[in-house]
Amino acid sequence: MILRTEGLAKTFEVGFRRRRVQAVRDLTLSVQEGEIFGFVGPNGAGKTTTIKMLMGLIFPSGGRAFIFDAPIPSTASKARIGYLPENPAYYEFLTGREALRFFARLARVPGADAKRRCDELLELVGLTPAADRQIRKYSKGMQQRLGIAQALVADPAFVILDEPMSGLDPIGRKEVRDLILELKRRGKTVFFSTHILPDVESLCDRVGIIMRGQLRDVGRLGELLSPRVKTVELSAMVPEGARGALARGRVLAEEGERVSVAFDDEASADGAVRAVLAAGGRLVALTPHRETLEDFFMRRLQEGEARPEATPRRLAAP
Numbered sequence: 675m676i677l678r679t680e681g682l683a684k685t686f687e688v689g690f691r692r693r694r695v696q697a698v699r700d701l702t703l704s705v706q707e708g709e710i711f712g713f714v715g716p717n718g719a720g721k722t723t724t725i726k727m728l729m730g731l732i733f734p735s736g737g738r739a740f741i742f743d744a745p746i747p748s749t750a751s752k753a754r755i756g757y758l759p760e761n762p763a764y765y766e767f768l769t770g771r772e773a774l775r776f777f778a779r780l781a782r783v784p785g786a787d788a789k790r791r792c793d794e795l796l797e798l799v800g801l802t803p804a805a806d807r808q809i810r811k812y813s814k815g816m817q818q819r820l821g822i823a824q825a826l827v828a829d830p831a832f833v834i835l836d837e838p839m840s841g842l843d844p845i846g847r848k849e850v851r852d853l854i855l856e857l858k859r860r861g862k863t864v865f866f867s868t869h870i871l872p873d874v875e876s877l878c879d880r881v882g883i884i885m886r887g888q889l890r891d892v893g894r895l896g897e898l899l900s901p902r903v904k905t906v907e908l909s910a911m912v913p914e915g916a917r918g919a920l921a922r923g924r925v926l927a928e929e930g931e932r933v934s935v936a937f938d939d940e941a942s943a944d945g946a947v948r949a950v951l952a953a954g955g956r957l958v959a960l961t962p963h964r965e966t967l968e969d970f971f972m973r974r975l976q977e978g979e980a981r982p983e984a985t986p987r988r989l990a991a992p
């Protein structure tokens with residue numbers, strides 16, 4: 675077990691009247707060695723607050739957490755963690771290479787290794803051609819990639835990335851996804867937060883879903899998502915007089931003889947396929963749709979809204 679939290683909680687006191695906001699409540703989860711764990715939640719759910727607690731940047735109001743079996747904050751375990759903050763800030767007059775060398779010095783990477791390590795990381799994150807350009811001339815995506823290189827500079831065993839894909843275009847997101855997979859291949863454990871659901875589906879071994887400060891679900895996606903087929907989409911070339919075969923479905927598109935229809939159950943779709951073929955039609959595609967992470971997320975969000983105890987608790991000032 676690389677990370678373990680037990681009932682971790684954080685309450686902020688806000689404003690003149692010290693209104694108390696429970697940003698994270700009773701968070702219990704664990705991350706195992708070698709896995710990619712996605713910490714997923716909408717804006718304001720408590721992801722950054724959790725990560726800041728893990729990194730020792732803010733102190734928990736309650737509960738405990740252990741990284742490499744050491745209670746947080748632990749200087750010894752921090753030396754083995756790479757961290758990308760949500761909004762990395764740099765000395766922008768430095769070049770990417772200079773900044774990375776600076777971070778390597780801060781992380782006490784021995785001088786002899788530092789140059790080689792920095793060159794390797796610049797290559798890994800695709801910044802070699804821009805390495806000698808000032809950071810203020812970097813795009814958001816390049817700054818994000820430099821942030822990831824910075825997180826890896828001490829060759830950490832555990833990497834915590836706060837919203838690594840935020841603000842990136844689809845190509846940049848794909849590059850960061852590939853990078854995270856590469857980290858896994860190199861034996862690292864990765865914990866990253868995000869609200870971009872397709873990224874989670876393509877990357878994570880396990881996910882934790884946090885909403886309004888509470889961990890709502892944790893597990894493998896295959897365990898969380900319903901295996902039930904939600905709809906079956908049938909596309910077929912159907913002669914004009916044989917459209918009755920599709921009568922039980924919802925028409926999605928129609929162009930000449932080509933018709934796409936959705937069925938809510940597999941039996942109806944099977945029946946329609948047989949009827950289309952019997953009528954001399956031709957099947958083009960039959961696609962079952964199961965619950966996606968987005969469907970699951972929206973379902974849990976709606977369930978949470980229906981449950982008063984899951985609404986954010988804003989405690990009155992004492």
Ligand SMILES: Nc1ncnc2c1ncn2[C@@H]1O[C@H](COP(=O)(O)OP(=O)(O)OP(=O)(O)O)[C@@H](O)[C@H]1O
Pocket residue numbers: 686687688695696697715716717718719720721722723724760869
């Ligand atoms: N320093 C702070 N003082 C007061 N409230 C805070 C503070 N930091 C965070 N909060 C509140 O705690 C809650 C959780 O915020 P947090 O930044 O952890 O969410 P998040 O899931 O990271 O969201 P985002 O995806 O928007 O970054 C929010 O209601 C936020 O307003």
